[in-house]
Amino acid sequence: MAIRKLVVYPAEILEQPCSEISKFDKKLGKLLDDMYETMIEFDGVGLAAPQIGQPVRVAIVDVDDESGTIEMINPKILSTSGEQTGVEGCLSFPGLYGEVTRPHYVKIEASDRKGRSYTMEADGFLARAIQHEIDHLDGVLFTSKVTRYLEKDELEGVESE
């Protein structure tokens, strides 16, 4: 495994839709392993492949709960409901945090690293992190959804995606 270099805004790759994965091979496994190591190194709760310079529909989320590390390949949102407003950060925007309103609940369909399709449901912070990462795969950045940026003295204990 290796820690990859993070792509920091501004960068074209962060604002482009990513391509679908068609080969579930060793290279994909290595990409996921490296993404995990990079996410941990930079203390994030999620990471999308374009954030390490790979324009493919691969993202991981780990909000440190019983769900563990969720690997999402070619994820699609099947349904959403409710609403939540909370603070988000992004590893591609070091030091920047803002309030974002998103659905409270999300149901997704994705593949795992072996190409097996699965569906999962999430709510609250996990649902927020999943939606933030899937946005990355569409070239959508959280800054386009921020309604209020946080001041320095409000930043204690917030995490980046």
Ligand SMILES: [Zn+2]
């Ligand atoms: Zn992000």
